[in-house]
Amino acid sequence: MREFTYHKAHDVAGAVALLGADPEARFLGGGTNLVDLMKNGVERPSRLIDVRDLPLDRIEATEDGGLRIGATVTNSDLAAHPDVRRRYPALAQAVLAGASGQLRNMATVGGNLLQRTRCGYFTDVSRPCNKRRPGSGCPAVHGVHHNHAILGASEHCVAVHPSDMGVALAAFDAQVTYETADGSGRLPLADFYLPVGDTPHRETALPPGALITGVELPPVPVAAHSRYRKVRERASYAFAIGSVAAALDVRDGVVHDVRLAFGAVASRPWRARTAEQALTGARAGADAFAAAADAELAEARPLPDNGYKVTLMRNLVVAVLTELAEEAAR
Amino acid sequence: MESAPSPTSSTITLHINGEKHTLSVDHRTTLLDALRERLDLTGTKKGCDHGQCGACTVLIDGRRAVSCLQLAVAAEGREITTIEGLADGERLHPVQQAFLDLDGFQCGYCTPGQICSAVAMIEEHAAGWPSAATEDVRPEAGPPPLTAEEIRERMSGNLCRCGAYVSIVQAVARAAESAGQDGAERTTTGEEAAA
């Protein structure tokens, strides 16, 4: 780990000013990903700007009836918040499905959105990786890719985004707010993560030097009836091999509203809009759920060793939507 | 923060187990290494150094955290409790006592982390926090009972390679129960534990 200077920021403008335009400086939140990557040599910042104590630790109602979640709200506080649990239960479940109690107490909302892939080539600096060292190649395509992307990847990178929280946020049309030296801005989560293409090292659409200040959730009535299901290779404290955030509103047997997002299948939380469109107005039932999943997964391009994810995601969509439909019927 | 002797290290004051410790730290020093290498508080263990095992769990401002991913310099001003700070003099914390009585450990290396984690976890549960094992997370559903399944999920950030999980869960359940009974004391001897 390289030596670095440390600066504690006390307000947002100060944090942004401290970072400046220094490409070797990093904001430090909970540190659960950044310090890990520094120990692996993946990140070698020369300066850390500690933003943990910024006054961005509140969850409050927005004027339009949504929720504004500060960037330094911990994962634990997010998952424990009554409004989140009541109105966006899949978000609470997604956060609780991630990491461990200790890590959720440390990790922040802003940091969670910016966490890096756990691809084993990315975290091993002795191996090539286009995300870490642009142009060096992607060993996963012809190497170990058991838990890599089936959607939206490219020959340059097949890594998946590890966030659970982001999957629920994607399903609920969250917007990311940020601050730069030039003022504040916002990005829909759908546009927050950049397509992989041939630039996998460019991960987000945040302007250089931007500090995430929070996430805003619009009012999403259907989200009150939502669920997050995560499949992993052990029962807890592991990254997903596939996950689904789903919300469903069925009226008179017909899908009135549905939200669907996938985790661990792409370089970003994958909003399944094709499936949503196929379902909206359709008769709720296992056949329709399966057909919608198939429509979404038609563009899947599995690698030799991760084709199981196509089956897994299809089955998960059917299972979770069926559960939601059955609960609503009760 | 005190004046910095060099830009890559700082003199800080850490509040640990009710005591203040002023020391100069390399910014790279984690709280874990500061405890173990600088302050001779070696009860906090280094199992993986990457937040993947929970052996280094301490309480920061009352909440459990992995000290291996916490930079020491960034921990200034926070109240830190380590395994050394749990017992009340000679009287073990109920979680420690339950681990001892029910053999909630084998090699003992994950044990301080398990115990610190359990202490905080019992409070998280008492505060009504749901977990991934909670069937219905909506607040209207009320706080989930602390079943073995809930304990297992909530303690899953603490790996134990010896496989002491079964007795750890029993120990946590016993301690949580005694905490619920206003900390009713238990001081079984080794032989009584057999009964």
Added chain:
Amino acid sequence: MTTTTTRTPFRGRTGTAHTRVEGREKVTGAARYAGEIPFADLAHGWLVLSTVARGRIRSIETEPVLAMPGVLAVLHHENAPRLNTDYVGLLGKPDPTWAVFQHDRVPHLGWPVALVVAETSEQAREAAEALVVHYDQEPHDIDFSPARTDTVPGEGFVPATTEKGDLEAELAASAFVVDAEYTTPEEHHSMMEPHAATARWDGGRLEVVDSNQGAFWVVGELANLFSLDPASVRVVSEHVGGGFGSKGVRAHQVAAVMAATELQRPVRVVMTRRQMFYLTGYRSPTVQRVRLGADADGRLRALEHHSLSLTSAVHDFVEPSTMPSRVMYDADAHHTAHRLLRLNVPTPTYMRAPGEAPGSFALECAIDELAEKAGLDPIELRLRNEPERGPVSGLPFTSRNLAACFREGARRFGWADRDPRPGVRREGRWLLGTGTAAGSFAAGAGPSTATVTAEADGTFTVRIGAADIGTGARTALTLIAADALEVPPERIRTHIGDSAFGRAMIAGGSQGTRSWAWAVRTAAAELRERLALGADIPPEGITVRSDTTAAVAALAEKERHSYGAQFAEVAVDVTTGEVRVRRMLGIFAAGTIVNPLTARSQLVGGMIWGISMALHEEAVRDAASGGLYGPDLVGYHVPTHADVPLVEADWVDDHDPEDPIGIKGIGEVGIVGTAAAVANAVWHATGVRHRHLPIRPDRVLQAAAEVPHA
């Protein structure tokens, strides 16, 4: 508790639960492990591992690193002290994997190429990461495949092959035949405490504070390597955060001694979790083929068990996976064979139940498949094949209470109510099934010495070079001594983990407690006799020393084993591939149980290793680099709390009549057969045989797709 010694009959503590004598230290954080003993003027060493899998070190750019803050030295093959590797140690010839920095050749990725020593660990780490090493890379070979023609006979601690009878003839004459291939992956010990050693010279004596499974063993290896008089080397290893076979001599102790020698100050080397995956040994993957042939009534006519394992290019280690077949079942034709493939990988080593763990998976799954074919209950099939004598050795068993384990286990597990049909029980999204398997592990003893001292204050001090790696040995030995002295255990202080206490068996092979207890009991019993003569105790106390070498050597050659019957219930969601173990029961015949509290913990821990082996553990190698993919505790899964249900272990009466206490050893038998019981339960739940471990979600999903009814 009073300490009066009236004439009331003495009630022994062996067999009575007792909490760990060092338990209070461990729950308060007061117990210090190897990397936690303070030393004045301590320097920190950081190992640098090769990033290529085969080749030569062309050059190492030490100059820039030596100029970095705090850096004291960079040791590598051109400047490190020369080692003597021409000797045979306790477990054979030294493995070049830990005889570090002796030449420029690189035989595997992760080979130690340098040690950077600095004033602080942060400085050492940064300097180690900055060290540039140039290699002349050569093509590597890590292709572990049974199709290869360059395998060699696996001659290890047991013969590579055993053979009796005409296998093909007996198979041809069998009513039922099973012929299946089973594989197990590369598995890593992954104990929670990383390997750590601090070395220092003190007036011509070398002292190493270490975390190991045998201090006296490590002394022997270090003395040989550095050409020192063993009497001038002391290794201390008081608390050990898990070992499981991996904590012997490793690169860290050798490098620490080198650095301490060069710098003449204390040097500590602690491995990182990632380094542990390359430097501390592992269990070889196996490819096993089992062929069974049975009569119409289930009696075995033919048993063939072949196993292929791998080793490094520099040292042979055989995973003796057919060992279960050599003990568990006889057949008219009985063939077993180990073969070995030398590749550009680190040397594997002993890992909890070497041979027996992977071998029992293959054998006990094959037995379950045979039971299915023969239409027999799998327990009944096993009972019909209980041998009278060792199937290969022809020797008698000291005691073999496997049948009693199955009877008791079946009763408590509710086996009689089991519907043998697979794939017919459902609860919500879960298919349910139960499975069983047998296991055994060799019970042996090694020579040990011990001293017991009667102190002037009425207490007693036991000293033995034992290691408590989580087994509860310290507590067990305290109880043994108390009983032999006929005093309460509170009056005994037991000191272990110090080579100065003399030669002792290592904590390994399920033989530690048995071997040490023998020595402690012998010394304590003799001391009690002396005290009974009414001797006055001088201020320095009265000390009796024991040595069991002759007694152990006098043991008759017999089949000595612990046994176990394993039962598991699983739930499988074939739509997601998730498998959860719902409950598990193991009943063991493992000799005298000294301390039921810690013994149960150890057996349950072994069973959890079996769950782990069945469902989780798998190290994956990257073909292009030859290195491991994701070698850390995120990439390499051991079970969490949430993966482990109520696991119960208990035992039947069993006694080794030739051991003074009747101990057999319980460190390993808990894992043997467990993975098979889980796999057999997965079959019972889903109707699909999983012959490749771990039973990952993708494998379950794929199998479900191939078997429409599941």
